[in-house]
Amino acid sequence: MALILIVDDRATNREFLVTLLGYSGHRLLEAADGAEALQIAHAEKPDLIITDILMPHMDGFEFVGRLRRDPVISATRVIFYTGNYAAHESEALALRCGAIRILSKPCEPQAILSAVHDALESGGGYEPRPLPEHFDRDHLYLVTEKLSTKVSENEQLTELCETAERFVDDVSHEFRTPLTVIQGYCAALNDGLAGPVNSQQQEFLHIVLDRTRDLAQMVDDLLDSSKLRAGSLRVDRREHDVESILAPVRVTLDAKAMANRVRFHEEIEPGVPHVFADAEKAGRVILNLVINAIKFSPEGGDVTLSVRAGESGDIRFSVSDHGPGIAAENLSLIFERFKQVGDQRRSSTNGFGLGLSIVKELVALNLGRVDVHSEVGKGSTFSFTLPIMDWESILSRFIENNAGGVDSDNSISILRVVPKRGVPDDIRSLIVCSSLPRDLVLEIAADDSFLVLGLSSDPVQWVQRLRQPGSYPGQDAIEFDLETIGSWAYPAELEAARAVILENLQEAQHA
């Protein structure tokens, strides 16, 4: 009977050896990493150590290297038991730090038992001797090799992801071309461009057109979804009036409502302020929500899109239907990718279930929020917000939407950017705080207040971008000095940060 220490970062691997060797009557100790193993070995002086090689923080070679340098335990017998053991170099290194055996995972229980038996029987144990001269250097070499393999694997993966994304782009291109032809020629027939159409032919054409639109919508959804996944969907947020968001989608919505025999109404509050949004993406959200509402409405039902000023610097777009409604327990599921709630699925033509997950993400890109209220048997109201064109509310939305932080260190720093000489007097003071996107910053920079607000993990790099010609309207390039105003932990000190930002904004405006 011997005392054996098992070192492996995976509990299941340790458990296997403990069980196996426990049956043979040995006493077992366990350690989950090199540091713990060294402590236990020093205190318990095991007869044998069985260790993994690839472990976080300290690998098997470094662990055994340190073991050999501790006079109390330097003679301990060692067996490497590892799955990542293949290379010739690592075998050489293992033997040079005095391992008796190297076992590859997975290994037959019998082979493990006999290796342990041999190791324990082998005479007076391991003869301690100093580690070979180049042990550390060779170890480092091995680790570097391993790392570079990982890096190139990583590069291959990145390339693969890019290929996949390009593939989706290509597929969408290939789908769009025939869709254009089908949709276009049906519309031409329907408009009588090829001669008179009787009412039944017209009815059939409407059906074809309706389904073709659905197909086009699905192609768009797939593409958006893939881009959202890859984080490569670009946003172009600007000032827009509500009409310029609605106009491009209205034709499609009216046609869809007509095809499904649903009445579609718009209730737009007169004089609603302008919004700050990517109009195309906001349009896609409205399209998705209204078409969903139409699909789930009974024939002759009403779907209403209302637009009104919301509570705090928001415009709220709401889409209401009198469809079957959604049970409370399902409300949290509907925004998930490829999810369709069972009883909602009335027909086989509802698409992939991508719509609402896209809605949620597109709204987030537009610094807004999605809400849903629904009552089974009465209907549903989906609504989303867009910030109004006012930098104070845009900043608040941006910070709220990035709760958890874009920055790894979760802090907001605010720097005053002081223009150097030679800059027109009206460009007084700019403020940069930590990765508001560039478009937002330039938008605000173009505002009369001549203020720049940015959230960036690296404000210096950020300001360098502003220095590039053309980044400031009407200027070739502007030279700035940076002056730090403060830095706050995020989100704990959010309120304090916000107060300072606003104070500085007001000051600069009144100056």
Place this chain on the structure above:
Amino acid sequence: MRNKVLIVDDDRAIAELTAMWLNNSGWESVIAGDGGSGLAAAARHRPEVIVLDIRMPDFDGFEFHRRLKENRELAAIPVIFLTANVHESARSQAMSSGAAAFLRKPYLPDQLLQTVSSALRQAQKSGECP
């Protein structure tokens, strides 16, 4: 006299469809099936507007647009990109190289007609007061 529009698209069915909508609302359409014959047609017919595809067999729409801009006599003709290309970069590349508009396939007839006539109006306006 009818205003002339040149449609450069290698997909015959789409080119003819586009021509049909435009002819139906008072335009006179000329069709070219690749970049090279498109440039030749532009020089011969002097269209008021060009509707341009991106993917074409000989050279792409961006290259077509670049060559058109190099020709002083044709440079002022407004160009509308009409493409199934969905790369976000395609739109920005087109717009930054001076395109009048960027339309995605599949398009709605009204969208097409509005875009083409507003491109014509824009060009006429800037032609009057250079």
